[in-house]
Amino acid sequence: MIANAPVHLQHRGLVSLALVRQLLSSTIETESHWIKDLSDREFAAEFTRIAHAKSFMLRWQADPDFRAQVSTDPAQAVARYNLQVDPEEIKPFWAPEFLEPLRASGKLPILAQRCQDFIQASEERICTDRIDTSHNRQYQAWRSRQIERLSGQVSQFIAQGVMHAPLSFELSKGCSVGCWFCSVSAPTLNDIFLYTPENARLWQDILQLLKNVLGTAAASGFCYWATDPLDNPHYEQFLCDFHAILGVFPQTTTAQSLKDIARTKSLLKLALEKGGKLNRFSILSLKMFDRVSAAFTPEELAFVGLVLQNQEAGMVKANAGRMRDRNEHQAAKSNTAVDTSLPTTNACVSGFLFNLVDRNVKLISPCPASELWPHGYRVYAEGTFTTVAELTDFLDRAIETHMPLTLRSSDLLRFRSDLKYEEFEDGFHVSTRFLTLKFRNEAYLKQLGQMILQGDKTVAQITSLFNILGVNEVTTLAALNLMFAKGIFED
Ligand code: SF4
Incomplete structure (x- = not known):
C-alpha cells in the first residue's frame, strides 16, 4: 500500500472509491452498515479483499485445474494467479457443505459475510419496482400473465431467473461473434445503426415515446439481443441518451470485452459514473477467461458478472436457436432422440423488441424453445415503422389487442x-x-x-x-x- 496516495489510486482503472461506496450505500436501508461506516482506508482494503474473493470464485467455477490445485495446495493456487485472498476465509463458497452450518451458527467468516453483503448491495433490485410503478396497467397485467404462463412451462429455477424486461433494442443487424450455441441464432453482422444526427433524433424520439407509453417500466430496457453491443462503435452514445431520457444507464452484456480493452474499461467507468452497477462479459473459452483476468484488475471486475460459457465451467446451454439445431443434428447423426426433458429458454423480454437498422418491432415473451418458437420466445405482434407516428400506431394497436386488463366478452x-x-x-x-x-x-x-x-x-x-x-x-x-x-x- 502506498502510504499517502489518494485512496482511489489504489484501485487501478476503477472510479473513485467514494463513488463505489455511494453506489453501494444507495441500496442499503439501515443507518449503520460496514459499507457506510468504515473509514476510507478500511473500506478500500475490504473492497480489494472482496474483489479478489470474487475473482477466486470465478476462477474456481471456470477452471478445473484451479479447483484441483486449491484442494492440494491452496496457498500456491492463489499465489499463482496473484489472488490476494486466503481460501479458508471464503471456504463456505467453494466448499458449500460448510455454508449452511456456518450461517446457522452465525459463524460465517467475516470476509464471506461481507462478500454476501457486497453482492446484495450491488444487485440491480429496482427493475421490478420500476415496472410495478408504471402507469401502464395494461402492460403490467399482460406481463404478469406471461410470468404466470412461463412458470408452468419451465422449471422453477429457470422461471425465476427470467427478468421479463419490457424492452430490448438491437443497434446492429446481426452479430460479429458467431457463438456456436447462440440461442437466438444471430446472423452474421451486416449493418450498424450509427449515431448520425438523423438516427440520434429518431432514437431520442423513440425513447421519449416509450417513456410516455410504458412510464417508469421503460427504464428497465437494454440495448442488445441477437447482437453484441460493442459491434456498434457508437453504442455508448445511445446509452447516454437512454440515461438522459429514461434516467437509468442500461446494463451491457458483451462477448467482446477484449476487442478494445480501453473502450471496455471506459464503458465500465461510464456505467458506474451514471449509476449502472451491472454489466456482464460472456467468457467463451478458458483462454479468454485467462486473458480477461490479465487485462482487468479484480477491482475493475467487482461489478462485472462473468457469464462462464467455456466448456470447462459446465454451464448447461439453453436448447434454443443454434444450440437446438446442433443438438438435433447430433441426435440425427447418432440415431438418438434429443433430450427434451428440461424445456428451456434464454429469452428474458416480455415486451417490445426493436431492430433499429430494419426499423422493425415485435411484441415477444419467453416460452420453451420448440419447432414453432425455436428461439425460446413467442411473437405476439410484429411490424415495421419509418416514423415515430407509425411506431406509436403499432404500440397502441399491440396494447389494445394483446393487453386487455380483463377478458373481453368476444374472447x-x-x-x-x-x-x-x-x-x-x-x-x-x-x-x-x-x-x-x-x-x-x-x-x-x-x-x-x-x-x-x-x-x-x-x-x-x-x-x-x-x-x-x-x-x-x-x-x-x-x-x-x-x-x-x-x-x-x-x-
Ligand atoms: S450469443 Fe450473443 S455474442 Fe454470441 S452470437 Fe449470439 S448474440 Fe452474438
Missing part, C-alpha cells in the same frame, strides 16, 4: 394446449409437470371447466349460459378473470 376461451385437464366434483385442475393450478370448492366450477375445455365459446356465451344455470354474470366473470390472470388460456 374465445380455450385452455392452453400444454395444460393437462383433470375434473373433480367441485371443480378442476390444470397442470403441467412443473405446476398445478386448482380451481375447486364451488360446484359450478366443474361445468365451467367443461365449457372452457370444449374451446368453442366466447366469454359472453359462457356467462349467459351460466346465467341460465343460476350463476350470475359477476360470479362467472370473476372466476374467468382469475383464470385469465393465471395465464391458462390460449392467447
